[in-house]
Amino acid sequence: MTLHLVLAESALELVPDEIRNTPAVKSDARRRATDPSAILLDRSIHHSSMLRLNRGLKRGRPDLVHAAILSATGTPLFINGQLRVYVHTNQDLVLQIEAGTRIPKNYFRFRGLAEKLLVERPETGLVKVSHAGVVELVRKVIGPDKVIGMSTQGAPDDIGELSGELAASRRPCVLVGGFPHGHFDPAVLRLTDRLVRISPLPLEAHVVVARVVYEVEKATSRIND
Amino acid sequence: MTLHLVLAESALELVPDEIRNTPAVKSDARRRATDPSAILLDRSIHHSSMLRLNRGLKRGRPDLVHAAILSATGTPLFINGQLRVYVHTNQDLVLQIEAGTRIPKNYFRFRGLAEKLLVERPETGLVKVSHAGVVELVRKVIGPDKVIGMSTQGAPDDIGELSGELAASRRPCVLVGGFPHGHFDPAVLRLTDRLVRISPLPLEAHVVVARVVYEVEKATSRIND
Numbered sequence: 001m002t003l004h005l006v007l008a009e010s011a012l013e014l015v016p017d018e019i020r021n022t023p024a025v026k027s028d029a030r031r032r033a034t035d036p037s038a039i040l041l042d043r044s045i046h047h048s049s050m051l052r053l054n055r056g057l058k059r060g061r062p063d064l065v066h067a068a069i070l071s072a073t074g075t076p077l078f079i080n081g082q083l084r085v086y087v088h089t090n091q092d093l094v095l096q097i098e099a100g101t102r103i104p105k106n107y108f109r110f111r112g113l114a115e116k117l118l119v120e121r122p123e124t125g126l127v128k129v130s131h132a133g134v135v136e137l138v139r140k141v142i143g144p145d146k147v148i149g150m151s152t153q154g155a156p157d158d159i160g161e162l163s164g165e166l167a168a169s170r171r172p173c174v175l176v177g178g179f180p181h182g183h184f185d186p187a188v189l190r191l192t193d194r195l196v197r198i199s200p201l202p203l204e205a206h207v208v209v210a211r212v213v214y215e216v217e218k219a220t221s222r223i224n225d
Numbered sequence: 226m227t228l229h230l231v232l233a234e235s236a237l238e239l240v241p242d243e244i245r246n247t248p249a250v251k252s253d254a255r256r257r258a259t260d261p262s263a264i265l266l267d268r269s270i271h272h273s274s275m276l277r278l279n280r281g282l283k284r285g286r287p288d289l290v291h292a293a294i295l296s297a298t299g300t301p302l303f304i305n306g307q308l309r310v311y312v313h314t315n316q317d318l319v320l321q322i323e324a325g326t327r328i329p330k331n332y333f334r335f336r337g338l339a340e341k342l343l344v345e346r347p348e349t350g351l352v353k354v355s356h357a358g359v360v361e362l363v364r365k366v367i368g369p370d371k372v373i374g375m376s377t378q379g380a381p382d383d384i385g386e387l388s389g390e391l392a393a394s395r396r397p398c399v400l401v402g403g404f405p406h407g408h409f410d411p412a413v414l415r416l417t418d419r420l421v422r423i424s425p426l427p428l429e430a431h432v433v434v435a436r437v438v439y440e441v442e443k444a445t446s447r448i449n450d
Contacts, residue, residue: 042331042332044331044334045333061330063330063332064329064330065294067295067330070292070431071296071432071435073433074428074429074431074432075432076424076425076426076428079426080426105286105288105289105429106267106269106288106293107288107332107333108270108332109269152291158310199301201301201304201305202298202303203299203301204330206295206296206299207296207299207300207435210296210435210436211433211435211439214435214436214439
């Protein structure tokens, strides 16, 4: 079994065209001595400029995406090569993280890495970048035999049981939203065999990722015992 | 049951006296238009200055402490008030986080909060700061009926079983190292009823925290069912 984890519609993108000339963005770019087109959109810095963005509430949260990536890449399942991590962004770019790659825990380094990746879009290396929507990513790149979406809109389910099912698959795929508010796009929902809610409380992406990966890791080691 | 989680000997401190006049620290303080005494020690920025620090390898990793705090405070156990989080620093300060407090996921905001707390040391509020070693914190402030230390030096144990034991206690305490390398001080080791290793691989603090809290949360809900 190799688990394919997709952070879907993640709030990770460069500052978009339409707000590159706003004061908050220009002063941030000046302070960092770089071009507005090469910096990550970040609600904590560009909040006032983001008010005019379409679907702004789902965007500009690299901190949240960072935490979710670390939750996945710090696990034995990832270190041992049984977990693939894909960051699908709200601009339909996909960052595919090679098994075992160490992603910086330090936010400045993560930001620098993400900016470089989104600007240069390397086709090879420890993190590859390609252009694809979630549907294309799941159907054409991953080709899973089971797709589970994690969502507060899903049916309550015990992750213990769910993970047994995932671990018994050959190529299971789990989708977790990489955004702070709102829900999956309908096209993403249609991809899932099942939509699951693992807690009565809405959970942050990094907590969902930590729990799902951990349970799948436990279930796999039970199967292999 | 209320679980008391201590991040022990955490790599979180203000730039210490002895390196406040080094070039890396001075230029960082100038860039941030603040005094060197009021900024967090950070290996990714102050690395060259830190070479002369005693036990430097265990210090200056606010990113790692931040990730571990978020792992704990994002959980239902914390949000529902059954988890208390204490960040004990390598300078013997204790940041006590009130149940349910939202800690910023954004690193800049976290850094600002941590700097303010370490400079002002408020005795009341959502995060209180006091002066105490781990031994004093555990014995006098927490007063637990069981103390478990998580360490690669511990005996291999299944967290599922361990958490049943913790959830059956009234006031269990778990110690996780808030540092990147090395082991607990001997005084900390002597506090523990048991030292436990939960994975054949060395795990980052945020992964250990996520797993322990999750298992205790599950065990508590089983007991209360």
